[in-house]
Amino acid sequence: MALKKAVDVKPAAGKLGILLPGMGAVATTFIAGVMAVRRGLAKPIGSLTQMGTIRLGKRTDNLTPKIQEYIPLPQLDDIVFGGWDCFPDDAFTAATRAGVLEEKLLLQLKDELSAIKPMPAVFQQAWVKKLDGPHVKKGASKMELAEQLMEDIRTFKATNGCDRLVAVWCGSTEVYRKPTETHATLASFEAGLRASSDDIAPSQIYSYACLKMGVPFANGAPNMSVDVPAIVELARKQGLPIAGKDFKTGQTLMKTILAPGFKARLLGLAGWYSTNILGNRDGEVLEDPESFKSKEVTKLGVLDHILQPELYPDLYGHFDHVVRINYYPPRGDNKEGWDNIDIVGWLGYPMQIKVNFLCRDSILAAPIVLDLALFMDFASRAGMSGVQEWLSFYWKSPMTPEGLYPEHDLFIQLMKLKNTLRYTKGDELITHLGAEYYD
Numbered sequence: 375m376a377l378k379k380a381v382d383v384k385p386a387a388g389k390l391g392i393l394l395p396g397m398g399a400v401a402t403t404f405i406a407g408v409m410a411v412r413r414g415l416a417k418p419i420g421s422l423t424q425m426g427t428i429r430l431g432k433r434t435d436n437l438t439p440k441i442q443e444y445i446p447l448p449q450l451d452d453i454v455f456g457g458w459d460c461f462p463d464d465a466f467t468a469a470t471r472a473g474v475l476e477e478k479l480l481l482q483l484k485d486e487l488s489a490i491k492p493m494p495a496v497f498q499q500a501w502v503k504k505l506d507g508p509h510v511k512k513g514a515s516k517m518e519l520a521e522q523l524m525e526d527i528r529t530f531k532a533t534n535g536c537d538r539l540v541a542v543w544c545g546s547t548e549v550y551r552k553p554t555e556t557h558a559t560l561a562s563f564e565a566g567l568r569a570s571s572d573d574i575a576p577s578q579i580y581s582y583a584c585l586k587m588g589v590p591f592a593n594g595a596p597n598m599s600v601d602v603p604a605i606v607e608l609a610r611k612q613g614l615p616i617a618g619k620d621f622k623t624g625q626t627l628m629k630t631i632l633a634p635g636f637k638a639r640l641l642g643l644a645g646w647y648s649t650n651i652l653g654n655r656d657g658e659v660l661e662d663p664e665s666f667k668s669k670e671v672t673k674l675g676v677l678d679h680i681l682q683p684e685l686y687p688d689l690y691g692h693f694d695h696v697v698r699i700n701y702y703p704p705r706g707d708n709k710e711g712w713d714n715i716d717i718v719g720w721l722g723y724p725m726q727i728k729v730n731f732l733c734r735d736s737i738l739a740a741p742i743v744l745d746l747a748l749f750m751d752f753a754s755r756a757g758m759s760g761v762q763e764w765l766s767f768y769w770k771s772p773m774t775p776e777g778l779y780p781e782h783d784l785f786i787q788l789m790k791l792k793n794t795l796r797y798t799k800g801d802e803l804i805t806h807l808g809a810e811y812y813d
């Protein structure tokens with residue numbers, strides 16, 4: 375039974391351009407991955423839009439289409455890639471440097487990858503202390519830099535014959551700064567751009583330029599690129615989706631899988647110690663305490679929101695939560711994370727869980743970039759504007775409307791995502807009540 379009228383979603387016709395500010399390890403692993411999948415060289419493992427299914431109706435109906443058959447999404451063949459970086463390396467050179475994918479695979483994609491050259495970046499070293507790239511725009515003001523980005527977007531769209539564009543920030547983590555009065559309204563932000571205010575980060579110049587050009591923007595880093603009132607106001611005004619922040623990949627993914635389980639069984643928590651070693655450029659950037667502070671903020675919030683200490687003071691009122699990241703070059707992109715979890719059981723008896731996750735950062739992040747690009751484009755075609763909370767599934771620190779706490783539990787996030795898709799089709803939402811089977 376249909377609950378409501380389906381949302382009128384425009385078809386996914388024509389080409390979708392995916393714009394990536396920051397073309398390092400994650401971005402090139404994503405681009406090369408899509409190319410490899412298109413050629414049948416590998417499978418898009420980890421991507422909900424490519425491999426996920428969605429149950430419709432009762433369990434007895436046996437109706438479980440693939441998500442890509444259920445809602446209109448672009449075909450991978452209809453995607454073109456572009457982006458910006460403060461280094462001029464083309465996508466083949468950058469992917470080779472990142473060292474995530476094997477040379478054998480990259481060589482098969484060499485011509486296609488080499489053709490993707492980043493446009494010069496809007497970059498200020500004050501915001502990423504450990505980087506100093508030469509491939510950078512010059513402008514008399516931050517507004518002028520935003521206008522140059524808009525011109526890039528116009529040219530890219532025309533040159534590549536794109537029907538629609540979407541942007542996913544894959545650039546470095548900027549230093550942590552709280553929003554200021556400059557970010558309070560769109561008018562104050564635009565005045566700040568004209569005056570080249572120090573409060574405005576490069577990533578915010580990109581989000582501003584993209585939204586002005588009608589391009590939805592998702593933010594893969596912990597930066598405050600879109601979750602400041604001025605940019606939310608611009609997204610609403612333009613009728614465009616925004617989402618963020620910080621891809622949920624390794625340790626935080628594990629946290630949002632395990633913590634809901636402890637809470638479900640009412641097991642207490644005395645402490646959670648998380649440490650990581652990684653040796654890619656992201657790890658180097660995060661060595662700077664100010665960039666790490668941005669990461670720490672997005673990583674630390676997770677447990678408090680899942681465990682709700684205010685509701686369960688005896689179980690979660692006093693736990694210690696520590697997160698460390700250490701730059702260790704020999705590991706490259708292959709991060710190793712250790713978690714020591716001190717849990718508490720019946721009558722207060724302590725127990726320990728150790729998790730040792732030998733992950734590959736960009737391999738975990740690449741399918742998230744693909745899904746976000748396709749779902750953000752879908753949201754845009756469905757007329758969904760402002761913060762896309764239904765995409766919380768992908769974020770370490772999901773954005774929410776003012777005053778609403780974020781949902782971190784991975785399984786609630788997935789249910790929310792799939793129910794949003796059912797809702798757009800006017801199909802019945804799945805509550806898992808199941809009473810109908812016993813009538």
Ligand SMILES: NC(=O)c1ccc[n+]([C@@H]2O[C@H](COP(=O)([O-])OP(=O)(O)OC[C@H]3O[C@@H](n4cnc5c(N)ncnc54)[C@H](O)[C@@H]3O)[C@@H](O)[C@H]2O)c1
Pocket residue numbers: 395396397398399400401458459460461472495496497498502505507543544545546547576577594595596620621622623624654655656659734735736738739
């Ligand atoms: N890989 C993961 O699991 C993961 C998870 C969550 C978040 N992230 C975030 O994703 C981002 C990308 O990670 P990565 O491993 O690809 O890092 P990377 O260092 O390999 O790539 C980042 C790229 O951004 C470029 N850059 C920096 N500032 C820029 C600017 N203003 N404009 C254009 N380009 C700019 C750098 O030159 C670099 O090439 C980082 O912020 C990272 O924290 C990654």
